[in-house]
Amino acid sequence: MSISKDQANKAASVNLDDDEPFRPGAPAAARPPRTAPGQLMDLQGKYRDAQAAIERLEKGGNAMELPLSRIIRVPGRQRPLTADERAELKVNLDVNPLIHPVVVLPETEDGYELFSGYNRVELYEELGRSTILAVVRDVPADRVEVLAFYANLLAPSLPDFKKYEGLKARQVETGFTLGQLSEESGMSTSSISRLLKFETLPHEAIQVLEKNPFILGATAAENLAKATEAGRGNLVIEAVIKLAEARLLNTANNKTPRFTEDNAVAHANGVKPAAAKATPLPPMVVKQGKSHFAKLVVRGDQVTIKFSNATTSAGEWAGKFESFMKSELVKMSELD
CATH class of the missing domain: 3.90.1530.10 (Conserved hypothetical protein from pyrococcus furiosus pfu- 392566-001, ParB domain)
Structure with missing residues (x-):
């Protein structure tokens, strides 16, 4: 042996x-x-x-x-x-x-x-x-x-950043190659190589991770390392700081962090993450007695009104809506 x-x-x-x-x-x-x-x-x-x-x-x-x-x-x-x-x-x-x-x-x-x-x-x-x-x-x-x-x-x-710190210290102490570290630990060389990517992050990002080791996993760190190598080190630092701030804020409020690892990678690559799609509102039905009078459907910044009876004057109701909106705007200006 x-x-x-x-x-x-x-x-x-x-x-x-x-x-x-x-x-x-x-x-x-x-x-x-x-x-x-x-x-x-x-x-x-x-x-x-x-x-x-x-x-x-x-x-x-x-x-x-x-x-x-x-x-x-x-x-x-x-x-x-x-x-x-x-x-x-x-x-x-x-x-x-x-x-x-x-x-x-x-x-x-x-x-x-x-x-x-x-x-x-x-x-x-x-x-x-x-x-x-x-x-x-x-x-x-x-x-x-x-x-x-x-x-x-x-x-x-154990968070990935702490695994990186331990593996790096072990490598410095022994001079082991990735293969030798793999043989000794039982981990694959690809897993060890991914963990060691933390080393290539900017010094300021490493300092944040030393105080907040749970905020960044090895896969996201590998992507941030690529951004660092591409000359976007400042964005990487900003992304890691945002992760730490999000964790601190959401831990205090007992909520799921809004700024995630995916957001951090997107930020480091200068890509604005896609905005979450708003949950569509269900159609609103206006009744006249037991009968349906009209249905209101909201799509983005549009409100569509469909009357159930074809004889209803859409133009007449449009005038009523116009008058209503003007009166509401007057009330709002008075509050200002």
Whole structure:
């Protein structure tokens, strides 16, 4: 077995930040699938296996109440949560005892390095707790970072931008080619190549994404990268800023964002997105007693009136409509 495959197998056995309910599943297939759906199922299987593995870590041995002040957090290991996921977890931790302890590495002079449970530790601090239930596990020093990276990479909810950051950091650390990253991670080279397109976005856009990693997926990022290469970097920056603003506004109002990834790509390419077609109004029927007198149909800026009786004087009614509209315009001018 090659070193890279050995690392991949070990990475699939640990989930660094399992702040979700555990759903142990069947082992992942030994031979990497070739199709996109097969690769997705394979990664999902690896993630379930990772959850089961860390559950075993947490259950084994004696847990202890560890002071939060003694826990050392390493930047880059915390799996980001959406606002809804974070709020749900915080409420859960506030009202329920911690069933699964966090995992720390053996104590050093500086304290205990946190291996699993970054979101739980952070939320415990916000809740005003001073200690958290923890177990100590000895993980080989040369395996901590690679296990941490791939455990997070396999999380289904990890945004594409964070996957890019992790893959890029891994590539810089190891000097791996796309093929080697693919062999190690189980992801296709095309998926990795698409994720790495984030790198070609303008620096200002990257800064926005660092603070708002959920707003842009890899496919849209690839299209924005093409716009950047075509010399439309300023439009790309504007598009990413608009995405962040739309998410912030609509999260506050609990609404679906109006400025979408498709809008962002269109903006970056200088194309005005097609306006949504207005929902046509149903015909309005005017009755005289029980009989239909006329039907009004609205199409855009036109109102069509069709009288049911051919003997009705259309010209006479046109004069009445004219008089009515003039009187309404007078009322409107008085209000101004």
